[in-house]
Amino acid sequence: MLSGEGLTMRFGGIVAMAEVSFELRRGEILGIIGPNGAGKSTLLNIVTGIYRPSSGEVWLEGERLNGIPSHRIVSRGIARTFQSSRLFTDLSVLDNVIIGRHSRTRSGVFDAIFRRGRADRELAESAAIAEELLKGVSRDLFDQRHRAAGELPQADRRRLEIARALASEPKVLLLDEPSSGMDDADTDALMDDIRAICAARPELSMMIIEHDMRLVAALPHRVMVLDYGQKLADGPYEEIRRIPRVQEAYLGR
Ligand code: ADP
Ligand code: MG
Known part of the structure; x- marks a missing residue:
């Protein structure tokens, strides 16, 4: 491989x-x-x-x-996590996963998250996929999906980094x-x-x-x-x- x-x-x-x-x-x-x-x-x-x-x-x-x-x-x-956390701490758990997904395609969803209103439909689709992925990685993370990543306990942040990396399939x-x-x-x-x-x-x-x-x-x-x-x-x-x-x-x- x-x-x-x-x-x-x-x-x-x-x-x-x-x-x-x-x-x-x-x-x-x-x-x-x-x-x-x-x-x-x-x-x-x-x-x-x-x-x-x-x-x-x-x-x-x-x-x-x-x-x-x-x-x-x-x-x-090839996706990875880093030794020190690289999450967007002000963004929600879900948005961090959506960004991970689009690091694969680079299709303007970055924009969509930072300037709400653009590419709404694409974002809704991504959100649905990201929610499914979170559910599969950790039910606990899924339940916290609307919290800011920076508010999560350390262990959940590390888990979120893995979910974000997996989002690029x-x-x-x-x-x-x-x-x-x-x-x-x-x-x-x-x-x-x-x-x-x-x-x-x-x-x-x-x-x-x-x-x-x-x-x-x-x-x-x-x-x-x-x-x-x-x-x-x-x-x-x-x-x-x-x-x-x-x-x-x-x-x-
Ligand atoms: P590990 O992850 O096994 O602890 P690293 O791969 O981080 O080790 O580092 C291996 C060696 O390479 C160390 O001596 C480190 O200082 C050096 N090193 C790693 N990255 C850089 C860099 N960007 N510039 C200079 N030295 C580096
Ligand atoms: Mg190291």
């Missing part, structure tokens, strides 16, 4: 990523772990066209993505530390949501950067370990957690 070959990213003298290759299969969940500064977010930024790799290639279903601007990458079917969903700022109960609920999302979309492929080892042990089919921009290991969690270098680099902390 998605692959990277020999990805290297330099920032001045810093090598944030060195010759990393990976593969993500259709319907697969790939976990990405590694200490702070290991290059995890950099990898997502390369895949989504926010960073141009110093060398290496990214492929989506046999098409090379290098050099394609990030908004076009969304329309090719991606083939590949990339999550950067979805459980950050959540307690154990919230993380359990998040895992249930992700399971439900996958069950409803068997073709969806995911990459999840995560620190919470309960989630890493439970959800991904395979886990890739990054350390200082290098790939240390790649395999099922039960295998990679036994590798001494992996334990030193991360799990032992």
Whole structure:
């Protein structure tokens, strides 16, 4: 589905990523772990066209993505969330999802939301679709759909970011530390949501950067370990957690 070959990213003298290759299969969940500064977010930024790799290639279903601007990458079917929230906090939950939907088409609905009155019919259609999507991701979010996103508890904001990314109907969903700022109960609920999302979309492929080892042990089919921009290991969690270098680099902390 998605692959990277020999990805290297330099920032001045810093090598944030060195010759990393990976593969993500259709319907697969790939976990990405590694200490702070290991290059995890950099990898997502390369895949989504926010960073141009110093060398290496990214492929989506046999098409090379290098050099394609990030908004076009969304329309090719890759959506993501960010490590720090990027919601429109003054807009409603529902409007945030509508915007996510139209980051795929870029069809003036941005305008419609900011200047009510234009494209009313299109907006009503989008709202109906966005409501269905919210219902499927989390009943709780759906019930809060008319609240301002900024008023939501932290866990619901993270959930809303996932709903917004899903609104573009991606083939590949990339999550950067979805459980950050959540307690154990919230993380359990998040895992249930992700399971439900996958069950409803068997073709969806995911990459999840995560620190919470309960989630890493439970959800991904395979886990890739990054350390200082290098790939240390790649395999099922039960295998990679036994590798001494992996334990030193991360799990032992
Ligand atoms: P992680 O997400 O694993 O914590 P990052 O991918 O954010 O790590 O960062 C990896 C390394 O690349 C760090 O040393 C970070 O400082 C550096 N880095 C990331 N983005 C930039 C940037 N835009 N400019 C300079 N250095 C960066
Ligand atoms: Mg990061």
